[in-house]
Amino acid sequence: MSGSQTLLQRIAAGKEPRRLKEAASASGVGVPQLAESMLAGHVVIPAGNSGRKVETRAIGSGMPTRVNANIGASSMSASLDDELAKLQAAVEAGADAVMDLSSGGDIRAIRSGIAARCALPLGTVPVYEAAVESRERDGSMVAMDAEELLAVVERHAADGVDFMTIHAGLTRSALEELEQQGRLMDVVSRGGAFMIAWMLHHDRENPYYEYYDELLEILARWDVTISIGDGLRPGCIADSGDRAQYQELVTMGRLAARARESGVQSIIEGPGHVPLSEIDASVRTAKKLTEGAPLYVLGPLVTDVAPGYDHVTAAIGGAVAGTAGADFLCYVTAAEHLGLPDRDDVFQGVMVSRIAAHAADIAKGLPGAARWDESMARARKALDWDEQIRLAIDPGRAGRIYNERQSASTEGCSMCAELCAMKVVSDYLGIEAGEIQAC
Amino acid sequence: MSGSQTLLQRIAAGKEPRRLKEAASASGVGVPQLAESMLAGHVVIPAGNSGRKVETRAIGSGMPTRVNANIGASSMSASLDDELAKLQAAVEAGADAVMDLSSGGDIRAIRSGIAARCALPLGTVPVYEAAVESRERDGSMVAMDAEELLAVVERHAADGVDFMTIHAGLTRSALEELEQQGRLMDVVSRGGAFMIAWMLHHDRENPYYEYYDELLEILARWDVTISIGDGLRPGCIADSGDRAQYQELVTMGRLAARARESGVQSIIEGPGHVPLSEIDASVRTAKKLTEGAPLYVLGPLVTDVAPGYDHVTAAIGGAVAGTAGADFLCYVTAAEHLGLPDRDDVFQGVMVSRIAAHAADIAKGLPGAARWDESMARARKALDWDEQIRLAIDPGRAGRIYNERQSASTEGCSMCAELCAMKVVSDYLGIEAGEIQAC
Numbered sequence: 092m093s094g095s096q097t098l099l100q101r102i103a104a105g106k107e108p109r110r111l112k113e114a115a116s117a118s119g120v121g122v123p124q125l126a127e128s129m130l131a132g133h134v135v136i137p138a139g140n141s142g143r144k145v146e147t148r149a150i151g152s153g154m155p156t157r158v159n160a161n162i163g164a165s166s167m168s169a170s171l172d173d174e175l176a177k178l179q180a181a182v183e184a185g186a187d188a189v190m191d192l193s194s195g196g197d198i199r200a201i202r203s204g205i206a207a208r209c210a211l212p213l214g215t216v217p218v219y220e221a222a223v224e225s226r227e228r229d230g231s232m233v234a235m236d237a238e239e240l241l242a243v244v245e246r247h248a249a250d251g252v253d254f255m256t257i258h259a260g261l262t263r264s265a266l267e268e269l270e271q272q273g274r275l276m277d278v279v280s281r282g283g284a285f286m287i288a289w290m291l292h293h294d295r296e297n298p299y300y301e302y303y304d305e306l307l308e309i310l311a312r313w314d315v316t317i318s319i320g321d322g323l324r325p326g327c328i329a330d331s332g333d334r335a336q337y338q339e340l341v342t343m344g345r346l347a348a349r350a351r352e353s354g355v356q357s358i359i360e361g362p363g364h365v366p367l368s369e370i371d372a373s374v375r376t377a378k379k380l381t382e383g384a385p386l387y388v389l390g391p392l393v394t395d396v397a398p399g400y401d402h403v404t405a406a407i408g409g410a411v412a413g414t415a416g417a418d419f420l421c422y423v424t425a426a427e428h429l430g431l432p433d434r435d436d437v438f439q440g441v442m443v444s445r446i447a448a449h450a451a452d453i454a455k456g457l458p459g460a461a462r463w464d465e466s467m468a469r470a471r472k473a474l475d476w477d478e479q480i481r482l483a484i485d486p487g488r489a490g491r492i493y494n495e496r497q498s499a500s501t502e503g504c505s506m507c508a509e510l511c512a513m514k515v516v517s518d519y520l521g522i523e524a525g526e527i528q529a530c
Numbered sequence: 531m532s533g534s535q536t537l538l539q540r541i542a543a544g545k546e547p548r549r550l551k552e553a554a555s556a557s558g559v560g561v562p563q564l565a566e567s568m569l570a571g572h573v574v575i576p577a578g579n580s581g582r583k584v585e586t587r588a589i590g591s592g593m594p595t596r597v598n599a600n601i602g603a604s605s606m607s608a609s610l611d612d613e614l615a616k617l618q619a620a621v622e623a624g625a626d627a628v629m630d631l632s633s634g635g636d637i638r639a640i641r642s643g644i645a646a647r648c649a650l651p652l653g654t655v656p657v658y659e660a661a662v663e664s665r666e667r668d669g670s671m672v673a674m675d676a677e678e679l680l681a682v683v684e685r686h687a688a689d690g691v692d693f694m695t696i697h698a699g700l701t702r703s704a705l706e707e708l709e710q711q712g713r714l715m716d717v718v719s720r721g722g723a724f725m726i727a728w729m730l731h732h733d734r735e736n737p738y739y740e741y742y743d744e745l746l747e748i749l750a751r752w753d754v755t756i757s758i759g760d761g762l763r764p765g766c767i768a769d770s771g772d773r774a775q776y777q778e779l780v781t782m783g784r785l786a787a788r789a790r791e792s793g794v795q796s797i798i799e800g801p802g803h804v805p806l807s808e809i810d811a812s813v814r815t816a817k818k819l820t821e822g823a824p825l826y827v828l829g830p831l832v833t834d835v836a837p838g839y840d841h842v843t844a845a846i847g848g849a850v851a852g853t854a855g856a857d858f859l860c861y862v863t864a865a866e867h868l869g870l871p872d873r874d875d876v877f878q879g880v881m882v883s884r885i886a887a888h889a890a891d892i893a894k895g896l897p898g899a900a901r902w903d904e905s906m907a908r909a910r911k912a913l914d915w916d917e918q919i920r921l922a923i924d925p926g927r928a929g930r931i932y933n934e935r936q937s938a939s940t941e942g943c944s945m946c947a948e949l950c951a952m953k954v955v956s957d958y959l960g961i962e963a964g965e966i967q968a969c
Contacts (some may be wrong), residue, residue: 151542168935227934232954252922269755274905284954327907328900338860368893384605393849393889395903395910398918399927400653403845403882407889410832410846414806428910428918428927444841450832450846454807459803461767464834468714468766471834471867479867488838489868496607514722514767515671530938 097314098136099352100354102126102459110136114149121459128152132347135254135356137188137212137316143251146158146210148187149506150358151385155457156413156448157187159214159387159421160441162205169196171204177437178205184441184485186422188254193279194223200252206251212521214318216256217243218282229529233289237298241305248313252344255315256360258282259299259320260343263290269323269335276326279363303346307353316356318387319343324363327395332373337380358419359384361412365391370408374415387419390411401427402436404442413451420444441484449484475515536753537575539793541565544692549575553588554562558897567591571786572822574795576627576651576755581760582690585649587626589797592826594896595852595887596626598653598826598860599880603645607870608635617644623880623924627693629653633662634718638689645690653757655695657721669810672728676737680744687752694754695799696745698738699782700761708762708774715765716804722761742785746792755795757826758782763802768833770804771796771797771812776819783820797858800851804830809847812871813854826858827851840866841875845882852890859883880929881924888923913953 093336101108107122108261111129115122128134134151144304150157160181174191181189193201198220206213221243225235247255261283269277278284286297299306310317323339325331343359350357359381365373371393377386392401392410405423424432424440432440452460458492463482472479476493483489540547546561550568553575554561567573573590589596599620601613613630613759620628627651632640634791637659645652659752660682664674686694688724708716717723725736738745749756762778764770782798789796798820804812809830816825830847831840842863863871863879871879902921909917920927 217692276911279951281951281954285952288954327910328903329907366892367849367889368895394885394892395906396888396921397885397923399922399924399931400882400885403842404889406842407846407849407886410806411850426931426935429932431643433935443839446833446836446839446842447846449835450806450843451834453805456807464767465714467834468768471766472715482835483838485838492838492865493868496865496872512718512720512723513726515720527928 095313096139097354097356098138099129099351099356100128103354110138110147114148117147118149118154120153125149129356131383132351132357133385135316135358135385136358137214137254137358138314139248139251139253140314141249141251143206144210145212145253148212150387151418152185152383152416154166154418155460156417156451157419157427158185158441158444158448159188159190159419160184160186160437161190161192161421162437163190163192163194164196164198164201164475165193165431166195169193170202171201174201174205175208176434177432180434180438181441182211184438185440185445186211186420187214188214190216190256190421192216194219197247198223202247202250202252210227212253213251214254214256215247215252216320217247218258218285220247222285230294232285233292237302240298241302241309244306245309248309248315249492252315254318254358254433255310256282256318256320257299258286258320258322259297259306259346260319260339261286262297262300262339262342265323265335265339265342265417266290268333268338272334273327278323279326280320280322280324282320283324286322286502300346301341303349307350309516310350310355310430311353312439316358317350318358319333319346319358321360321362324361324389325365327364331362332369336362337376340377340380344384347381347384357384358387361386361388361417362391363389365393365408367393367411371415374417378416385418386416388417389421390423392423398428399425401425402440402443406447409444409447410450410454410508413448414454417451420448434487443483465494474511534579534728536750536793537577538790538795540570541568542793549577549586552586552943556586557588557593560594563967564588568795570822571790571796572824574755574797574824576653576693576795577753578690578692579691579753580688582645582652583649584651584692587651589689589826589858590624591855591857593857594899595856595890596858597624597880597883597887598629598858599623599625599629599874599876600629600631600860602629602631602633602639603635603640604632604782604870605634608632608640610640613640613644614647615873616871617648619873619877620880621650622876623681624884625649625650625880627653627858629655629695629860629954631655631658633658637662638674638685641686641689651692652690653693653695653812654686654691655759656683657684657697657724659686661724666683668730670733671724673788676741679737680741680748683745684748684752687754691754692777693757693797694749695721695759695844696738696755697725697759697761698710698736698742698745698785699758700725701736701739701778701781704731704762704774704778704781707772707777711773713772713774714768717762718765718852719759719761721759722763725761739785742788746789746794749794750792755797756789757797757799758785760799763800763828764804765805767805768843769800771808773861776815777818783823785825786820800825800856801830802828803834804832804847806832806846806850809850810854811854813851817855818939824857825855826860827856828860829862833863837867838864840864841879841882845886848883848886849889852887853893856890884923913950
């Protein structure tokens with residue numbers, strides 16, 4: 092299908108493609124309103140045209156806050172089976188999208204294996220493969236020229252990738268701000284580090300930036316959504332929100348507009364490590380500078396000191412970012428900063444990220460979001476344990492904990508037993524007083 | 531020691547008691563400034579005068595956000611050994627205070643056992659024991675009269691309790707608001723449910739409210755801090771912030787002022803289940819209505835749908851509440867809404883609550899809070915794994931995950947291996963460019 096008009100171009104031409112209608116129907120937003128949001132660049136539906144089947148997931152304003160799970164092999168752990176197990180865990184936990192960040196092993200075979208079994212929108216960061224290939228062939232990660240970098244992008248598109256992180260906004264101007272202001276941790280994005288190394292080695296501008304028109308041509312041909320990466324995202328609380336980060340963001344906003352004009356949907360990637368007091372401003376400013384493009388945040392992590400619990404630090408930051416307007420949360424697992432996640436880390440990571448997303452949807456007043464909570468409250472009021480477990484975001488885990496801790500002797504749970512407030516209320520208020528409304 | 535002046539009275543008399551000096555020294559706040567905060571009721575140091583040894587923990591404005599762990603038996607699970615194991619887990623995880631909420635088994639023996647082994651400030655909710663005793667003796671939870679209710683308070687004080695939750699603000703006026711507006715879940719606080727049942731059964735005002743002067747006399751005699759309980763805290767997102775809750779809070783503010791005048795330190799308890807969008811207003815209003823009394827929140831939980839993960843929903847809410855000014859976070863464990871927590875739930879619950887507290891301290895700009903994060907960032911930059919694990923909030927867990935996932939073959943971790951941004955940056959920027967400052 093490559094070469095036909097992109098989804099965005101068909102919508103601009105007044106058509107109503109299947110995916111537009113599916114997304115409108117799933118979200119309860121009207122087709123014309125969603126079309127308008129997509130043309131304005133506020134909502135994207137990542138779905139390449141390689142022929143791979145992929146579910147429709149609209150991401151952006153007015154949509155539920157979405158969750159992405161990163162999986163992928165490294166040179167120290169490169170088994171397709173492990174990655175497929177993680178994929179399955181991400182799907183079972185309810186992820187909306189998956190990124191394959193493989194940087195080791197047979198990267199292409201792993202990607203193809205994941206693509207063949209993944210029904211969710213699939214993302215990659217092509218520069219990882221480019222770096223590895225360049226080193227294997229020429230002994231240096233940065234030997235590859237711009238043309239070859241673009242060829243890797245096209246290869247990913249042909250393999251069935253729906254959205255790609257491209258660090259096109261990390262230009263020499265942003266690098267200059269980084270040099271001038273200084274940082275505690277410099278650069279923690281692998282893609283960002285690669286781009287800087289390439290620019291310095293070749294004494295050239297960022298090749299994705301310099302050849303951005305050519306890049307957009309490839310992306311449009313395959314209808315791939317660009318996720319403009321923030322190569323200078325802060326890697327610690329101390330580095331949050333500096334001039335380098337915002338210099339890059341200004342460029343990213345301009346590049347998103349150019350993508351849209353070329354019929355390419357775009358997402359903006361955001362931090363990273365951000366103090367809780369700065370998340371709201373960070374999200375709102377990113378939205379402003381990118382004219383409301385879907386914002387895809389990594390966490391953000393609200394402290395640096397909790398390796399082993401970074402799924403939680405990310406859930407805190409993600410819930411607050413989502414409330415402020417972030418549209419797409421990239422999960423962080425408990426293994427972050429320590430090693431590759433395993434299957435269980437992936438499952439738990441998606442779950443807590445979904446909790447953050449749902450808390451944000453309630454806070455934003457997304458129509459219908461709080462109905463789930465109301466149903467749970469009614470089940471609790473009724474001491475209907477089967478229904479509480481059925482309604483739980485993770486019925487398996489809720490059921491396991493409940494069954495472990497109960498005896499059959501009481502309606503209440505083992506926490507309060509006969510002193511259950513629900514029971515006291517129904518025993519004393521329901522019967523003796525009767526004037527307080529139960530549900 | 532009962533009968534001597536309270537800590538607050540000694541400070542009001544211009545003395546500088548040991549605990550005041552200890553707390554000032556630990557927090558880096560000057561003694562006169564802390565004395566002023568305590569006299570204004572903005573900071574408390576819960577420590578009864580029963581003779582039990584207890585560490586000094588100041589709670590309130592300008593202090594680190596503190597964390598409490600609830601433990602305690604129920605009639606379905608009533609072993610002192612289990613409770614001591616939970617106590618140990620709470621201490622190991624770094625809790626600042628512990629509450630024994632036992633409502634079953636030999637309540638007094640369990641309390642005494644915990645008190646004998648607990649070096650942290652210890653809290654209880656005397657009405658649980660009163661309810662159980664009343665039912666055992668008279669066949670009804672609410673048969674007990676006001677005098678007997680106060681006698682249970684004094685018994686707890688004599689047993690070495692430092693702070694007590696007393697639902698004195700849940701008066702008939704608040705009950706009327708509850709009846710008028712209606713709620714999905716009515717009352718979910720065990721103490722609140724008991725007070726309402728008592729009031730309706732006896733057709734009287736809340737006995738703690740009616741005999742508040744007598745209550746304060748007992749608390750002053752034993753120098754026990756009152757934690758004014760919010761018996762009408764919302765039990766689900768849908769019930770958050772209604773008129774009943776605020777009617778009770780208005781009364782609680784007035785009662786806190788009366789406590790202060792009697793030389794009794796007071797804490798205000800807060801919700802509960804609160805949408806993320808309402809936490810800031812909820813905290814600031816509570817602080818305003820109570821003239822800046824230390825605010826002690828339960829969570830708050832930002833969604834109802836995540837049983838099995840309520841330590842995380844509470845960490846999200848707690849971090850945001852702490853940022854808005856809440857001083858004291860009551861942890862919620864993964865077992866909440868399902869059963870009594872076990873040892874591991876307690877440990878994890880304290881850990882994620884401490885993460886929330888620390889994230890809030892960074893956000894509030896508490897002097898020195900972010901230095902810990904800076905040290906971690908420096909260790910990451912240096913790829914110093916021993917130091918990263920040493921600095922982790924839970925070195926045991928961080929070390930376990932790291933060791934499981936590593937091979938000895940690389941400086942980076944198994945997540946990125948040779949594509950580690952830190953390594954790329956140091957290899958390419960450090961050597962070839964040199965102009966970007968490392969730490």
